[in-house]
Amino acid sequence: MDHLGYxxxxxxxxxxxxxxxxxxxxxxxxxxxxxxxxxESELRKNEPPLAPxxxxxxxxxxxxx
Amino acid sequence: MKNPISIxxxxxxxxxxxxxxxxxxxxxPTEAEQGIVQRIFYFHLPCAWVAFLGFxxxxxxxxxxxxxxxxxxxxxxxxxxxxxxxxCTLVLVTGSIWAKPIWGVWWTWDSRLTTTFILWLLYGSYxxxxxxxxxxxxxxxxxxxxxxxxxxxxxxxxxxxxxxxTIHPAVLLTRQGEHGLQDLRMVATLLVSLAAFTIMFVWxxxxxxxxxxxxxxIVRLRRxxxxxxLAEAHR
Amino acid sequence: MxxxxxxxxxxxxxxxERPVLYGLDLTLRAGQAAVIVGRNGVGxxxxxxxxxxLSPPSAGRLWLFGQEPRSMAAQQFRRVGVLLHQSLxxxxxxxxxxxxxxxxxxxxxxxxxxxxxWLERVGLQRAADELVSALSRGMEQRLGIARAMLADPDxxxxxxxxxxxxxxxxxxxxxxxxxxxxREAAVIFTAHAPLEIAGVDLxxxxxxxxxxxxxxxxxxxxxxxxxxxxx
Amino acid sequence: xxxxxxxxLRKDLRLEVRTGESTVVLVSISVLILVVMVLAFGxxxxxxxxxxxxxxxxxxxxxxxxxATRALLSERESGCLRGLLLSPVEPAxxxxxxxxxxxxxxxQAGIAVLVVLVLFFNLDFGxxxxxxxxxxxLGIVGLAALCTLLATVSGRVRAGAMLLPVMVVPxxxxxxxxxxKASAAVLAGQPLGAVITWLKLLGAFDVLFVTAGYLLFExxxxxx
Numbered sequence: 001m002d003h004l005g006y007x008x009x010x011x012x013x014x015x016x017x018x019x020x021x022x023x024x025x026x027x028x029x030x031x032x033x034x035x036x037x038x039x040e041s042e043l044r045k046n047e048p049p050l051a052p053x054x055x056x057x058x059x060x061x062x063x064x065x
Numbered sequence: 066m067k068n069p070i071s072i073x074x075x076x077x078x079x080x081x082x083x084x085x086x087x088x089x090x091x092x093x094p095t096e097a098e099q100g101i102v103q104r105i106f107y108f109h110l111p112c113a114w115v116a117f118l119g120f121x122x123x124x125x126x127x128x129x130x131x132x133x134x135x136x137x138x139x140x141x142x143x144x145x146x147x148x149x150x151x152x153c154t155l156v157l158v159t160g161s162i163w164a165k166p167i168w169g170v171w172w173t174w175d176s177r178l179t180t181t182f183i184l185w186l187l188y189g190s191y192x193x194x195x196x197x198x199x200x201x202x203x204x205x206x207x208x209x210x211x212x213x214x215x216x217x218x219x220x221x222x223x224x225x226x227x228x229x230x231t232i233h234p235a236v237l238l239t240r241q242g243e244h245g246l247q248d249l250r251m252v253a254t255l256l257v258s259l260a261a262f263t264i265m266f267v268w269x270x271x272x273x274x275x276x277x278x279x280x281x282x283i284v285r286l287r288r289x290x291x292x293x294x295l296a297e298a299h300r
Numbered sequence: 301m302x303x304x305x306x307x308x309x310x311x312x313x314x315x316x317e318r319p320v321l322y323g324l325d326l327t328l329r330a331g332q333a334a335v336i337v338g339r340n341g342v343g344x345x346x347x348x349x350x351x352x353x354l355s356p357p358s359a360g361r362l363w364l365f366g367q368e369p370r371s372m373a374a375q376q377f378r379r380v381g382v383l384l385h386q387s388l389x390x391x392x393x394x395x396x397x398x399x400x401x402x403x404x405x406x407x408x409x410x411x412x413x414x415x416x417x418w419l420e421r422v423g424l425q426r427a428a429d430e431l432v433s434a435l436s437r438g439m440e441q442r443l444g445i446a447r448a449m450l451a452d453p454d455x456x457x458x459x460x461x462x463x464x465x466x467x468x469x470x471x472x473x474x475x476x477x478x479x480x481x482x483r484e485a486a487v488i489f490t491a492h493a494p495l496e497i498a499g500v501d502l503x504x505x506x507x508x509x510x511x512x513x514x515x516x517x518x519x520x521x522x523x524x525x526x527x528x529x530x531x
Numbered sequence: 532x533x534x535x536x537x538x539x540l541r542k543d544l545r546l547e548v549r550t551g552e553s554t555v556v557l558v559s560i561s562v563l564i565l566v567v568m569v570l571a572f573g574x575x576x577x578x579x580x581x582x583x584x585x586x587x588x589x590x591x592x593x594x595x596x597x598x599a600t601r602a603l604l605s606e607r608e609s610g611c612l613r614g615l616l617l618s619p620v621e622p623a624x625x626x627x628x629x630x631x632x633x634x635x636x637x638x639q640a641g642i643a644v645l646v647v648l649v650l651f652f653n654l655d656f657g658x659x660x661x662x663x664x665x666x667x668x669l670g671i672v673g674l675a676a677l678c679t680l681l682a683t684v685s686g687r688v689r690a691g692a693m694l695l696p697v698m699v700v701p702x703x704x705x706x707x708x709x710x711x712k713a714s715a716a717v718l719a720g721q722p723l724g725a726v727i728t729w730l731k732l733l734g735a736f737d738v739l740f741v742t743a744g745y746l747l748f749e750x751x752x753x754x755x
Contacts, residue, residue, distance in 0.1 A: 003101050003166045004101060006163070006166050007102055009162050010102075010108070010162040010163065011108065013155070013158055013159065014108055014159065017154065018151070018155075018269075021151055021269065022272075025273055025276060028276050029275065029276045032276055032279040032280060032283060033279065035283050036279060036283055036286065039283065039286040039290065043289060043290060131747075183701050183704050186700070186701035187701045187702065189701075190694075190701055193694060194684070194688065194694060194698065197690050197694055198689065203687055203754065207684040207751055209750070210747045210750055213743070214677075214680070214702060214740070214747070215701075215702065217739055217743060218702050221705040221736055221739065222704060222705045224732065225704070225705035225732055226705070226708065228708075228709075228712075229712065284316075284317055291317060291319050292319050292322060352617060353617075354754065355754055356753070374618075374621045374622070375619045376619070377619045380617065382613075382617050384610060384613060385610075386609050386610035387609055387610075388613055388614035388617075389609055389611070389614075390608065390611055391608055392550060392608075393542070393545070397542075397545070401538055404537075404538035405535050405538050405615070405618045405620055406618060406619060407535075432609075447614070
């Protein structure tokens with residue numbers, strides 16, 4: 001009864017999938033952060049600041065009527 | 066990712082996970098009947114627990130989004146669904162790997178397996194809906210509704226599947242945790258693993274919500290830029 | 301001053317990342333009429349959909365009869381009449397059936413007689429039993445306007461009511477607008493070119509890709525006002 | 532509270548009587564699904580109550596998604612759904628009306644399937660069929676409620692038509708289990724009392740989805 005292989009497979013799959021997911025989050029985070037920095041520098045270039053849309057997401061209401 | 070909460074959660078995850086692994090592979094005694102594969106259980110059950118936790122958060126955050134309308138609830142709901150899917154997959158895979166040596170089959174339509182599989186399908190349909198949709202306000206409401214309906218359905222799913230499989234083969238009984246945990250050390254190991262997985266879940270959730278928030282911020286920045294270009298062009 | 305029927309405050313609308321409308325202020329009182337003039341694709345239809353409460357703005361606030369559309373009871377929509385870009389008529393029902401259906405939906409007593417009156421009013425009594433899908437564009441437009449006005453609403457929003465209309469049709473819509481104003485309703489509609497309605501004090505606004513700007517000497521009247529945030 | 536329910540229902544039935552489209556489409560497709568099942572199971576399988584019950588519910592679930600889609604389709608032409616939303620009718624009432632229409636479409640398809648089922652599986656008209664009726668009715672209430680709510684969602688999403696069954700099947704799983712088990716038992720000649728647990732489960736499912744749909748419909752019906 002040597003079931004060590006099964007035990008090993010189960011634990012490696014757990015850590016493999018979670019590891020892949022962490023890498024997925026990490027790369028995505030890095031890419032998005034780069035994009036934010038790029039957009040922010042572009043915004044600073046375009047002086048003077050006008051018509052900020054910064055309230056757009058926050059007071060959004062779900063549903064229509 | 067570089068804020069103190071995130072680092073703290075990552076450290077706590079690592080520490081508790083190392084402790085859990087130590088207990089599973091060194092501390093806990095081997096279960097008499099099933100032998101060494103029974104050790105899968107100490108990570109299998111925590112996976113199931115966080116998968117369920119994920120469902121709860123999907124519905125709760127979805128409800129809060131419909132009620133309060135703030136995008137952060139939608140982001141939380143989406144992140145929880147993704148994590149739920151991840152851990153639900155792990156439950157099915159580790160369950161299968163455990164079943165093979167013990168029952169001789171990879172899959173059986175046992176009530177727990179069936180229920181988990183249906184929950185996996187629910188997560189799948191939620192994520193497919195989000196993948197298919199354009200990134201508008203509408204999809205957040207649709208996903209919230211699907212998430213809420215899905216969670217309300219879970220008790221009925223569990224009952225129906227249980228009734229569907231009223232007669233359990235005897236071997237299935239040993240699979241149920243309670244029967245295998247005669248030793249206090251086994252209980253302790255399970256509890257530590259549960260804690261480790263819960264902390265890891267919170268950490269992953271935190272990181273995923275952070276990336277989704279960044280996406281929202283990018284949309285906002287792009288909108289501001291688009292407005293400026295318009296104003297400029299009109300000057 | 302008459303009751304404020306419609307008030308929009310810093311309304312903005314984005315489709316994804318693309319801004320369609322923004323920084324739009326608008327106040328309309330009972331008995332006032334306004335026309336929004338703009339080229340195709342400038343956001344007139346989107347604006348009408350937002351103002352009638354059908355589509356929530358991405359930012360800013362809107363009040364109809366002093367209430368936000370989201371918190372309005374469905375019953376309140378009895379007071380709002382809308383013609384959208386689409387006619388909102390069932391193509392496979394006849395003109396009469398369409399009007400009867402909507403009359404029943406608005407809980408108007410004796411829906412049949414009411415529908416008949418309106419069909420006569422818009423000159424469609426002879427086409428009453430034709431399917432809407434068989435109507436010409438202009439006729440469908442007349443029926444669509446009749447549908448919008450059938451419950452004598454206090455706020456009337458019409459998207460391009462003069463599109464595809466012949467001279468009779470234009471005269472008909474003009475007289476309907478005059479009647480509505482006479483009973484102190486507020487009317488707002490869109491058009492692709494400036495126009496006038498005889499006997500109506502019509503305030504004109506120009507919708508451009510950067511927002512809504514007063515078309516004529518609007519500043520002096522001040523009943524409707526737009527503030528593009530940078531101005 | 533349900534003001535406007537009657538007119539919407541009458542209007543949809545009038546449209547259906549005029550064209551007959553949904554009836555023809557639903558009846559033919561669900562009967563075809565049944566035929567496919569019978570052919571797939573072979574002549575031996577076609578004598579077993581479980582196979583008959585399974586075939587019945589498979590046909591029903593597809594009739595359900597299509598019926599709900601079609602019930603909402605009449606409102607999508609010329610933007611009529613907006614006409615309803617801009618009228619003094621509560622969204623929940625629109626839901627109730629559309630749910631009823633979807634249920635009528637489903638019932639038509641279901642009855643056609645039942646007739647064919649009796650012929651193909653050599654069942655007795657009468658007793659067994661009569662006992663099947665409550666199971667069948669309880670099943671389509673929940674199915675119509677679920678499909679109407681989700682068809683509204685799928686109608687607004689790219690590839691929504693394909694997405695609808697993906698969303699419906701897992702949610703409908705408990706009712707599918709209860710319905711086919713109860714149907715099999717009843718077709719095999721057992722009395723209704725023997726399947727009371729399954730009927731209760733179907734009832735709980737119906738209550739859940741009718742309530743959820745009634746309360747949540749306003750969140751999926753409005754546009755952006």
